[in-house]
Amino acid sequence: MVKALAAVAWERGAHLSVEELELDDPRDDEVLVKIAACGVCHTDVKARDGYGSVVFPIVLGHEGAGTVLEVGRAVRDLAPGDRVLLVSDYCGRCARCRAGRTAYCEEGPLRTFGAVRPDGSTRARIGGEAVRASFFGQSAFSTYALASERNALKVSDEIPLHLFAATTCGMVTGAGAVLQVLPVGPGRSLAVLGTGTVGLAAVMAARAVGASIIVAVDQRRTRLEHARALGATHVIDTGTHPDLAQSLREISNGGCDAILDTTGSGELQLAAVQGLAVLGQLGIAGGGGEPGVPLGTLMVGGRSVRGIIQGDSSGTLGLQRLLGLHRAGMFPFERLVRHYPFEEVNQAIEDSLSGDTVKPVLLFSGD
Ligand SMILES: [Zn+2]
Ligand SMILES: [Zn+2]
Numbered sequence: 001m002v003k004a005l006a007a008v009a010w011e012r013g014a015h016l017s018v019e020e021l022e023l024d025d026p027r028d029d030e031v032l033v034k035i036a037a038c039g040v041c042h043t044d045v046k047a048r049d050g051y052g053s054v055v056f057p058i059v060l061g062h063e064g065a066g067t068v069l070e071v072g073r074a075v076r077d078l079a080p081g082d083r084v085l086l087v088s089d090y091c092g093r094c095a096r097c098r099a100g101r102t103a104y105c106e107e108g109p110l111r112t113f114g115a116v117r118p119d120g121s122t123r124a125r126i127g128g129e130a131v132r133a134s135f136f137g138q139s140a141f142s143t144y145a146l147a148s149e150r151n152a153l154k155v156s157d158e159i160p161l162h163l164f165a166a167t168t169c170g171m172v173t174g175a176g177a178v179l180q181v182l183p184v185g186p187g188r189s190l191a192v193l194g195t196g197t198v199g200l201a202a203v204m205a206a207r208a209v210g211a212s213i214i215v216a217v218d219q220r221r222t223r224l225e226h227a228r229a230l231g232a233t234h235v236i237d238t239g240t241h242p243d244l245a246q247s248l249r250e251i252s253n254g255g256c257d258a259i260l261d262t263t264g265s266g267e268l269q270l271a272a273v274q275g276l277a278v279l280g281q282l283g284i285a286g287g288g289g290e291p292g293v294p295l296g297t298l299m300v301g302g303r304s305v306r307g308i309i310q311g312d313s314s315g316t317l318g319l320q321r322l323l324g325l326h327r328a329g330m331f332p333f334e335r336l337v338r339h340y341p342f343e344e345v346n347q348a349i350e351d352s353l354s355g356d357t358v359k360p361v362l363l364f365s366g367d
Contacts, residue, residue, distance in 0.1 A: 176311015
């Protein structure tokens, strides 16, 4: 048993409470990681507020970065002392995982929001009460976390964990949507709806692949300024330009080749469909609005709408690709990061919700 200090969500919507937790020793296929830093993602907030299959009490956090302390007997590719970045877990055995589509793993709901092991067991307790501590296979709002070698990417000593903890979920989601799914490339046009972490990552990736028109859409001026600094060629403030579809068509000379929605707003998704070029594609990465998409518009123009989870990443490949872009100087995500001591996790969440901080990263003392 390992004693950890963790931010526990005891009930829907409540502030997280930092307290001592008893974490299991690693099972045969698990690794124990001393967490150095963990990014805060909007999905943590959704889970805190009771989204999906979340059961309380639970430890959130799914962008952990740290050092392996101990490995189970069946672990082959990791050893104590390895520095790792943690991504979302998957089973590795189902048909989708075998096809490299781990973002759509059949056990995905259980291993992400369900936050239990596949056999239904929890990984932690407080005072004898079971606490779910496998959120996305990690629950890294904690000084120690259990993961597996599937969802841990070993990184070199040159990778500063306190920065790269920002990259493993939202950044991979936005970059992956552009690099692996949407028709974006040299001479193409992309619009991004919403300029949080996912949207700004998409902007950086679109610039990296040479898109000629990159439109950022938001109603927060500071975010639009970030977008411009990171490569957006145009911005649309929906507060002052309410006819989004028309604005998109004007900027892109008739319609965008690709649009990525990160907002989940049905109204914006509908405008996006109307702002697509013939054969254009709308990616949905921000959850469900009820857009009432005009299906005839899709058919006549050969347009399509595609849901995208985790940027379609396969295991840690999406993250590796992002690290490669960063090494080449083409993914300057550090500009978006703001650090908080772990104990200020609730403030970090509030600043993320208010828009004051694009990408909060929690730092654990001693590192
Ligand atoms: Zn699977
Ligand atoms: Zn996330």
